[in-house]
Structures are given as C-alpha cells and as structure tokens.
Amino acid sequence: MAAGALTCGELTKRFGATLAVDRLELVVPQGSMFGLVGPNGAGKTTTLSMATGLLRPDAGRVLVHGEDVWSDLERAHRLLGVLPDGLPTLDRLSGPELVEHIGRLHGLPRAEAARRAADLLAVLDLTDAGRTLVVDYSAGMRKKVGLACALVHAPRVLVLDEPFEAVDPVSASTIRELLQRFTADGGTVVVSSHVMALVEQLCDHVAVIVAGRVVASGTLDEVRAGGTLEDRFVALSGGRRGIGEGLAWLASSSG
Numbered sequence: 001m002a003a004g005a006l007t008c009g010e011l012t013k014r015f016g017a018t019l020a021v022d023r024l025e026l027v028v029p030q031g032s033m034f035g036l037v038g039p040n041g042a043g044k045t046t047t048l049s050m051a052t053g054l055l056r057p058d059a060g061r062v063l064v065h066g067e068d069v070w071s072d073l074e075r076a077h078r079l080l081g082v083l084p085d086g087l088p089t090l091d092r093l094s095g096p097e098l099v100e101h102i103g104r105l106h107g108l109p110r111a112e113a114a115r116r117a118a119d120l121l122a123v124l125d126l127t128d129a130g131r132t133l134v135v136d137y138s139a140g141m142r143k144k145v146g147l148a149c150a151l152v153h154a155p156r157v158l159v160l161d162e163p164f165e166a167v168d169p170v171s172a173s174t175i176r177e178l179l180q181r182f183t184a185d186g187g188t189v190v191v192s193s194h195v196m197a198l199v200e201q202l203c204d205h206v207a208v209i210v211a212g213r214v215v216a217s218g219t220l221d222e223v224r225a226g227g228t229l230e231d232r233f234v235a236l237s238g239g240r241r242g243i244g245e246g247l248a249w250l251a252s253s254s255g
C-alpha cells in the first residue's frame, strides 16, 4: 500500500445484499485538504466510518500515519479527529462541558481540557451559548460543537463528514480559516461534501466515489481535467437523468 496520512487498501463493506464499499483504494497525502465527493449512497460515510475506527470493515486495511487503525484503535483515536455524520450523542451537556469531557476522555488534564474547550468555542462563536444544553442547539451550532470535539485533542488527521452543512456563511469562513491553519501546521483534513463549489474552493486534492469504488483521485486540477468539478462529477457518476415526461400530474396545480 502507498503511504499517506490516511491510506485505505481493498476496503470492503457489505450490508446484506448491498455492497456499500467495494475494494476501495485511497491515499490521502499528509498536509492535504482532501475532498471526498460522490452521489447519494455511493459509500462515502461508510468509508469514513471504517477509516476512523467507527465501523469494522469486512475486508481491507486502513493506515493512519502508518498505524493500522483496526489493530490499535486507541492509538488511531489519538491520531484522528472525527466529525461524524449525525449529532453529538452526549447532548445533555452544555457545549463547554461536552468539549471538556471529550478532551478528558482523550487523557487531557481537566484544566487543559477546559482551556482548550473555551478557546475552541470562542473561535467558533459559541461562547454566548453558555450553559445551553447541546440538545437545544440549532443544527449549525451542533456541527460547530462537533468540530470543537474533533479538535480538542490536537489530532494529526481530521475527518469531517459534511462540516459546513447548516453552518452560516460567517461561521463557514471561520471554519475554513481554522482548517487552513490546521493543514499549514502539517495536519491533514478529509472532508466529504455535496457542495462542489465549496470543495473546489477549499480542497487541493479530491477523490470521486461511485458505487463503493474510487473512480478518480488526485489533485483538484487532475480530477477536474480542465472542466469544473461538477461537470466531472456528473460525468463520472453516470450523467444527468432528466425528469422526461414524468411528474405530468404536477401541471394540474397550475390550471
């Protein structure tokens, strides 16, 4: 397997009759901002869950900085910061309590975990949320507190599933700056997103996943091949399917 900050080899996962991830190969270079794109149901979340020690693969390997994720989960979780698809589970805590708690789980002393939690929540503009419980946060606030949880132990590789979903433009710009600082300092970021413009703006490398396999991977310019990422994405994922003569019944509402 080629070496990268994150490397997947022959990664495979089946759910019943569905082959969600099919001998997937991926190399994410260290220091890159790596975008993972693909149609709905292509296998992105399943891949990221296996790559981050959250879902056991049926076959294949995942290495993070050369360490096999599935043979030493504890070490892998120290190297990885993960913003999963979905909501924080410990949502009966306030933002500062949650981030501090995650820091403590990673072995940080209480004072250091509290200091980092306060720093992260200030940067992410969540200080005013004060003692509000995470369960009562808006969707965008939950994304941001999830990002703070992913960062609190200063991981080397950040894996973020749809980090900008429901986040307002000001916060999105702060998150972009934070991620750029993280990679400039030698960290690696993997981001899955459906927003092609965002991936083009943010990422220097991209992989396109279709039907559980990587069908294109490389620098953004290599994958775009002279066009836009959206055009390339559409071509690789089988082209646009118009609605043709379907939905004729909708016209009855305009009569």
Ligand SMILES: Nc1ncnc2c1ncn2[C@@H]1O[C@H](COP(=O)(O)OP(=O)(O)OP(=O)(O)O)[C@@H](O)[C@H]1O
Pocket (backbone or CB within 6 Å): 015, 018, 019, 020, 038, 039, 040, 041, 042, 043, 044, 045, 046, 047
């Ligand atoms: N827990 C599960 N049980 C059964 N099938 C699953 C499960 N998780 C995912 N799948 C199936 O695996 C395939 C890949 O799903 P996955 O969520 O990885 O795709 P995705 O690329 O992240 O999609 P989206 O862009 O819509 O979020 C889909 O066919 C999905 O229905």
